[in-house]
Amino acid sequence: MITVTAMITERLRLQGQHLLLALCLAMLPLVAQGHAVLLSNQPADNAMLRSSPDTLTLRFNEPVSPVFVRVLDPSGDQPLGELPAQARDNSVVVELPESLPDGGYLVSWRVISADSHPVGGSYRFQVGTGSVDWAAAEQWAAARESTLLHVLHVVNRSLLLLALLVLSGHILCRLLLWPRLGPAEQNRGLDGPRLWLPGSLLLVTTPLQILLQGLRMYGQDVSWRSLPEAAGLGLSSSLGQSSLVLLTSAVLLVLILTTGELARQRAGNGLALLVALVALGSLLMTGHIATAPNAAWLVPVLALHLLVAAFWLGAMGPLQRAARQADRMALLRLLQRFSAIAIVAVPALLVAGLAMALYQVDEAAALVQTGYGRSLLLKVAAVALVLLVALDNRFRLSRQLAASRQGTRQRLQRNLRVESGLMVGVIVLTATLSTFMPARDGAHHHSHDHYLPYESMGDIIQREIEGRLLTLDFQMAHDSVGENQIILAFYDADGKLVRPQAVEVRFDLPELEIEGQWRELEAVGQLYLMTVSDIMIPGDWTILVNALVTDFDRDAFQLEEEFY
Incomplete structure (x- = not known):
């Protein structure tokens, strides 16, 4: 009877694991x-408009959720009050309830x-031809995220991941390492780290x-009264939804691991x-990763990355305690199992x-020119140091x-303390990476080659245009109407190519x-290239260029050229 019961329990446990694995796979996002x-x-x-627009439209490269x-106006007042914004496909549209009087306006x-990152900015336009004090209006532009809030997010995210x-690594170590420990070591608590600290930390940081x-x-205009509304916004995001799943799991995990009898049973x-x-x-x-265009293969890769990282970090505590308390043979068995x-x-x-x-x-x-790339380089360096320490443990200290x-x-x-400290540094850098836009080249790759055969294209248009943030070096090789090749280079205030x-770009007649x-x-290196065939009619064409400089800053350029 005992054997039959054990077999039934084991079968139920395996079926439960398979069921949960299926649920986990079903939870994987396929957002493209x-x-x-x-x-x-x-x-x-x-833009300088003759009359007030009826709508405001912001077009993005993906569906977004508008916050506001x-x-x-230049004085910071909202002449039309709060305006409801509607998400339509990849755009955000605001219907203006009445006409705007002549003057300058900041949107x-x-x-x-989709990946829960807040993105904001501002732009300006003018109704009528009068003069506008734009210097006064700039103070009302969308502010960047406060440094304090940014630091708090990184610190909290680091503690949560840690x-x-x-906790997850402790579970994996129980299954993979503890069989190498004898009953004496297990009874002395080498298999049960002080879980109250990471458990409490997870229940607070989530x-x-x-x-x-x-x-x-x-x-930045949040106040104590708006905290409930801010919490509601957080819950509505994909990060908030994943946090709810994590919080529920954390509560169950802490209950299981801190319940003595259940924690020692195989079913537990x-x-x-x-x-x-x-x-x-x-x-x-x-x-x-979850919102990348190739999430279908990237998400499983990230899942593997997380599992191994959890096991490695979860093993640090037990290995340190074994190095202090276990006898030499038990410690050797543990190290050999971990190495295998x-x-x-x-x-x-x-x-x-x-x-x-x-x-x-x-x-x-991009590794040195973007915040994401520089943080990634630091993370790679920290991981390399972790590997060096781990190799020293494996090939020198284990033999000694x-x-x-x-x-x-x-x-x-x-060495184990140093290894653990370096791994904490890797986690902090991982949390920092989550606050930067990836340095990948967007979702617009093309298979054809780009070139500018100036020697066979006749005239060359070259213009230098000053923007609010950058200077645009615009070059266009053309013969007449029809196909044209353009190349754009951007320079910062110090004259550095960025x-x-x-x-x-857009062409209007x-x-x-x-x-x-x-x-x-x-993008090809530091330049932007394109072959266009928009100019099919002779005339005075207006060429508009928009450049996204950072998550919160955008520059606009305009020039007029005659094509014949």
Whole structure:
């Protein structure tokens, strides 16, 4: 009877694991979009209109959720009051209830992208031909995220990831490492780390993450009275939804691991494993990878990366305690078992990390020219140091321990502390990466080659145009109407060549009321290139260029040229 009961229990446990694995796979997001980028807006930036527009339209590269769109005059007042913004496909549309009087206006906007990142900005336009004090209006432009809020988000996210990986890793270590420990070591608590700290940390940082996300969405004009509204905004985002899954899993996991009898039973370990997988799976519901165009293969790669990282970090505590308390043979068995798993797991971790890094950073220059790339380089350096320490443990200290060399335990304890500290640094850098836009080249890659055969194209148009933030060097090789090749280069105030995050161009022929379509340009190195065939009619054409400089800053350029 005991054997039959054990068999039934084991079968139920395995079926439960398979069921939860299926649920985890079903939870994986298949969103085929990425970080939101404003592609265009109507009215255009710096537009001078004869009459008031009926609507305001902001077009993005993906569906977004509007937080607010405000029309401000130079004094900071909202002449039309609060305006409801509607999401329509990839655009945000605001219907103006009445006409705007002549004057200058600043449109301040804030939206939430598919990966839960708040994105905001502002642009200006003018109704009528009078003079406008734009200097006074600029103070009402959409502000960047406050430094304090940014730091709080990174710190909280780091603590959350640390607590989650330690708890989940502890479960994996129970299944993979504890069989190498004898009953004496297990009874002395080597298999039960002090879980109250990471458990409590996870229960505090998860709801705090929802609130901080809401504050980031709300903007800088938040007050104590608006905290409930900010929390509601946080819950409505994909990060808030994944946090709810994580919080529920964290509560169950802490209850299982702190209930003495259940924690020591085999069924309790199986249940804890299922809940830990759900908790880790919550990280796959949002973020850069989950909303990348190739999420179908990137999300499983991230899942593998998380599992190995959790096991590695979760093993640090038990290994340190074993180095202090266990007898030499038990410690050797534990180290040998950990090394045997690491031989397979560490290469998988590195390959998964490399695959994601190569996808997020599509060219070497982005590693030093973007905040995402620089943070990624620091993370790679920290991981390299972790590997060096781990290799020293594996090939030097383990052999010295087997030979009973004096002082080996102390050196091993020191190395394990250093390894743990470096891994905490990796987690902090991972949390920092989540606040930057990936350096990948957007979603507009083309298979054809771009070139500018100036020697065979006749005239060359070259113009230098000053913007609010950058200077545009515009070059166009053309012979007549028809196909034309353009090349755009951007320079900062110091004359340094820079590459905006996204650039688009539009060709209009006002005399015939022809308004072209916005077209995204492909980045080639530091330049933006495109072959266009929009100019099919002779006349005085207006060329509009929009450049997304940062998440919150955009520059607009305009020139007029005659084509014959």
